[in-house]
Amino acid sequence: MDTRHKDDDAVSLRTAKAALPLYLTRIKVYPRAVRGLWRRVKWAALILLLGIYYLVPWLRWDRGPGVPDQAILIDLDGRRGWFFDVVIWPQEIYFVTGLLILAAFGLFFATSLFGRVWCGFACPQTVWTDLFMLVERLIEGDRNERMRLDKAPISFGKAARKGLKHAAWLVIAAATGGAWIFYYVDAPTTLVSIFRGTASLEVYFFIGLLTATTYLLAGWAREQVCTYMCPWPRFQAAMLDEQSVIVTYQKWRGEQRGKHKAGQGWEGRGDCVDCNLCVAVCPTGIDIRDGQQTECIGCGLCIDACNQTMVKVGRPQDLIRWDTLANQQAKEQGARGVEWTPLRPRTLLYAALLAVVSAVILVAFFLRTDTELTVQRDRSPNIVRLSNGDVRNSYTVKILNKTQAEVRFELAVEKLPGVTLGFLAPEVEGAGAGTRMTVRPDSVGTFRVFLTVAAGTAPRGSRPIEFIVRDTAGRQRAAHASVFVGPAP
């Protein structure tokens, strides 16, 4: 059967919608399989990205006994983020914020250089849709077979194929949801408990949720996510300019388009033979020859499709190609074309922002300490008068030991002469100067501390003081400012 002929019927959604009334339901897109460079790049990106997604939770990292051995683990119950040898505590969530800001600027930067390269190659929606379309093609066949199958009345064969397809989709979707869960729990033990039915309700809920979203978004919604749901296409126009490299149809070379019979000459006409292959392979159902459109995700599959045809008809390749709008406009007007200038104020600005944010994150990361101290002064009672007139304040001192070893600390109070330290904790050895407080690895030690000052030397009103913890070698590990409140002046 001549599939080339069938694709002649392909029309872009824009054309189809223009002919339709005000209200219309979705026109289903049946993308045709295509081979070529960009298809191979997309397969490579798919294998790489899905490989990272599915395999990373299974990486092991030996951190010693009593702590998780999962290389990357966001332990919500234990309130720790484990990234190889880095342990993130909840109050350091700003590192995640920094990474998200970095990701946003990275996206802006890539978009100003290469248009919607993220959308076309790396976006999860694109990657999973590609995977789901592959499954669909293997089970139901290519574009024309799928169209025929959908038009055919229900039969055993049709039901079997459709059922098989949806079953395969659901399996992939469940694996996707499962992999998501493994970033938050220990992967090997949870995998076993999932199948034994002993995993927690949260685990089943989130697997179910992500199974449903993956199945619906990649199986059913597809290009509608990009066209209607995703905010990114709406404001990507602010990052793009005429110097961004995007998928372009070389109108000056292609027009006048028209059918071409073997043996005919090419004078007085364009190279486009109107085979409609570029429309048939488009995953969002548009015609690139209509120019720039919000629906275009920049995946480059129409380039592969057009090159197939150009080779067949013996014309130069790249009638549809990655190029800048500036270059195409110049050529359309008969000029020699415009050089691509990747270094423009816009790209330099995004690059500078990337560098600044990266520097801030790195500096913050290398300045982070392995010990933190927080001090909370009791306000009820605000001050305690002892029977001999001495004044006492009480404090809750928390020492955060972020190392993986037990540490013994000494606590000292400065800027308050004549102070006596009192403790209430069995794990504190000794009293007063040289008191040792032991804090277990990767945990917070909480201590009640009483500061007492003799009646004569007690400050009037509030006086700033400083708590300092030192390790047994005498090195200062952390400090925290607080106040000591004496009787009202």
Place this chain on the structure above:
Amino acid sequence: MPTKIEKDAVSGQDTTGHEWDGVKELNTPLPTWWVYTFYACIVFALVYCVLYPSWPSLRGHTEGLLGHTNRADLARSLEAQTKSRAAFVDRIRTTSLADIRKDTGLFNFALAGGRSAFQTNCIQCHGAGGAGSVGYPNLADDKWLWGGEIGQIHTTIQHGIRNANEKSRQGLMPRFGADELLTAAQVAAVTDHVLSLSGRAKPTPEGAKVFQEQCLACHQADGKGNQELGAPNLTDGIWLYGGDRDSLYRTIFYARNGSMPAWGERLDEATLKMLALYVHSLGGGR
């Protein structure tokens, strides 16, 4: 019945066949997903009515097949909580107060439990953190009417002060002025004497005489008090009802005699122990 269902030329939609003065109504049915969600809600409601309490009757309501009540839910979750704490609570019940303090884990559990019980039962009078107020002792300082050792605190909490409990702390200060045991002048004199004990007035022979005759039995000759009787130390800087001359005069004239419930009648043994440990930890425990 509408008879002429035709397509609208502009929108391409079916009309309902209704026509008013030449205006035809478009047929815009509810979206299918919406309709099925609506049906699902109806089914849900019917099933709910059968399984759960739903319809009111003249007396009460229908019970539902599952016999579910929120009160039973609460009872169950309270039971589960008690169960989850049972191991610790049992150990607290069977371990002496001194030994609990040596066991870090158990001590921390007791402090947390004591704090919780304190916030429910004690802060109404003693304030958050045991700060106290006039008439209600500060539990964070080092002055104790009935003793600040852990066992003494436990006894005070268990049996209370000046209440109907058999073992309650008892100790009565007479209403020296109101019951005309002393004249107003004598009360004034002894007030000055009490002030002199903390160096805030000059001692007078008259005041000293009254103190010797009336106060010494409980407050001792040196005014340092007697914790067996709940008689406070009069020589230090802490005054439960105010240490100024006027407040002291009133205290001697009318007496005070504050009371505290016997918490042993309301709380279980483990809670009493946790409370004692918590109060002892507030800063004043001996």
